[in-house]
Amino acid sequence: MVRIWHFVVPGSGEHTLKAEKIGTSKQKVFLDGTELESQEGQTVFHTPEGTLLRLKHTPEHPRSWTLLVDERPVEEIGGNGEGLRDLRNMAEGSYTIATGFNAIGIIKRKNICRKFRFRIAGVPHSVVVAHQDRMWQVAYDAEMVDQERYSFLDSAVQVEFTIPGPDGCSLLARLEIVWNLMTLSWTHRLHIGDVRVPACWMKTMGLLRKVKHPEVFPGWLTVSSDSQIQLAEEEEAEESEDVADEDEISTELEDVGKDDISLESLPQGVSFDRESNSFQASIRDPKTGRFIFLGEFASPERAHQMYLEALPRYNPDKVIAPTVHA
Helix, strand or coil: CEEEEEEEECCCEEEEEEEECCCCCCCEEEECCEEECCCCCCCEEECCCCCEEEEEECCCCCCCEEEEECCEEECCCCCCCECCCCCCCCCCCCCECCCCEECCCCCCHHHEEEEEEEEECCEEEEEEEEEECCEEEEEECCEEEEEEECCCCCCEEEEEEEEECHHHCEEEEEEEEEEECCCCEEEEEEEECCEEECEEEECCCEECCCCCCCECCCCCCCCCHHHHHHHHHHHHHHHHHHHHHHHCCCCHHHHCCHHHCCHHHCCCCEEEECCCCEEEEEEECCCCCCEEEEEEECCHHHHHHHHHHHHHHHCCCCCCCCCCCC
């Protein structure tokens, strides 16, 4: 487990604390990239300026940790899912301001559904999209840029954020997530400036090897040959990680004749999204009349199973006839 906090200390400026494997014999703690002396079970640390840092464990949640700076908690990401920051329950002056939120430890790997990669002046960057509990989370280069909770009445979510470019300029990024009533599935579209960036990784398909990472900044600005070698190595490492993820993904979809799929042939509660070649499960809430997204899967059987598991919650009186196999 890794947790990263960005915070401000009056008089000394911005700092970053990274803690790995907290509470174990392999625990490591880094302050601004420098490893601090740390022993198993140690939770209190001091900075050279005399600031007290304390990692506080929440007994109700074994994997939950909070960082206190001089006994004031560092501002956490908004727990209600409506934006990144939620200070309504925190009295002014009772917390330490966070300069940003690192996605590590916040976005769970199993919830990631899309990855996008592109280049700015030759430098690779990434956008990751995760979905959980009717909430979208978006990270740029491992930093959280937004999270949006949607209701049963929402059929579209749009996230806009700026990306720093070379020479002090900035680029506008726009991510659109739209519910398609025809296919009963979510579609994801990312634009950086005027450039459409295709998804390079999908939860049900893994790494899309034929997708190229587009350049979204004018080509007149390039990087040195040494930098190009380093960037190529970093990109290769990232793709290796995605290949590892791909090995964990079911290959059931390969046996499905995708060209022959029609809505009429799918089990109840299941739709097929041709953009991602995935089967998506959804269920209608009888109280609102709206469809609730349950996730995307590599096979119609797994999607249908998710639909069946959701029935007792949303429509306990509904009975599904057993499937008859010839």
